[in-house]
Amino acid sequence: MTATNTEFEISGVNHLALVCSDMARTVEFYTQVLGMPLIKTIEIPDGGGQHFFFDMGGDNHLAFFWFPNAPKAAPGIAAASGIPGKADITSAVGSMNHVAFTIPEDKFDEYRQKLKDKGVRVGYILNHDDSVSGVAREMHPGVFVRSLYFQDPDGILLEFAAYTRELTAADIRHEPKTAADRTVADN
Template sequence: MEPANTEFELRGVNHLALVCSDMKQTVDFYSGVLGMPLVKTIELPMGWGQHFFFDCGGGNALAFFWFPDAPEAVPGVSAPRTLPERGELLSAIGSMNHVAIDVPPERIEEYRDKLLAKGLDVGVVLNHDDSEFGVSPEMHDGVFVRSIYFKDPDGILLEFAAWTRDLSETSAVRHEPKTAADRTV
């Protein structure tokens, strides 16, 4: 049973819009490497750029803007510098940290092998749990999601994530939210 939203009838993420440096390279990666069909292309008015949409399954889309005058990415600010298991997760307030795409749990190792065979730098399979460091070297009943991380040609951090249990069955919400006063910067 899913938690009920009593305010709005939300049906999931329609699309997430990111910014790329090279639309052709982005199409080659998302359609050619990841197999996402390109479903809509838009030329923005007044030479502002392009906006392309890829089907990422489940009725969801991943979209990209290409702007001819976009500022360069700043690793460690606009996105994490490297993969999470290599010690970097930080990105700036208001940035997009990573995109997690849902995959079947039984295929996570197969998908990692496929990405490696396509020449991508892919992290190890992470078993996310509630332990001190949030990951376990092996699968166990406390693992709630398994995932692998990799980057697209612009350094956007991507994750293939596979839920391993229904989070509504147990109390998965047990931490008090931090405030701006809790920041160390």
């Protein structure tokens, strides 16, 4: 489904900025394991840290901050605590739950094996459909995207997502929930 933004001419994600605990380890993972070229490095003035950018393809970038005084990771609060199908993926309002990278459907199994060969722990293959559970064990015409989840060295939840069909207006059929639908009161 192609929809047009009539308010702003936005052509994609310029960059998503995350925080890492070890920039050298992050550079190694994203360049050597995922093959994303490092395209820009910045030293923040007065010893404030670093900000590095990686090319995800399609004029989209993934960036990382390294702060010398960053608080420790807070899985289950600031980010998902594990891999879907293996752990609870709930995270707090305003958190970054995961980053999904689009991959070609015909490369899905090959890329899963490549990750495993590089020592990356991968989750189950999730064939997302419109069933009650939202996931099918086997491929069928109702599957709209195949997902494979894994984590980077800091536990950031990542996903390889391969659409299996074009999304249409028929895929929009749920009413959005409101703050009143929450089961946990805000503090």
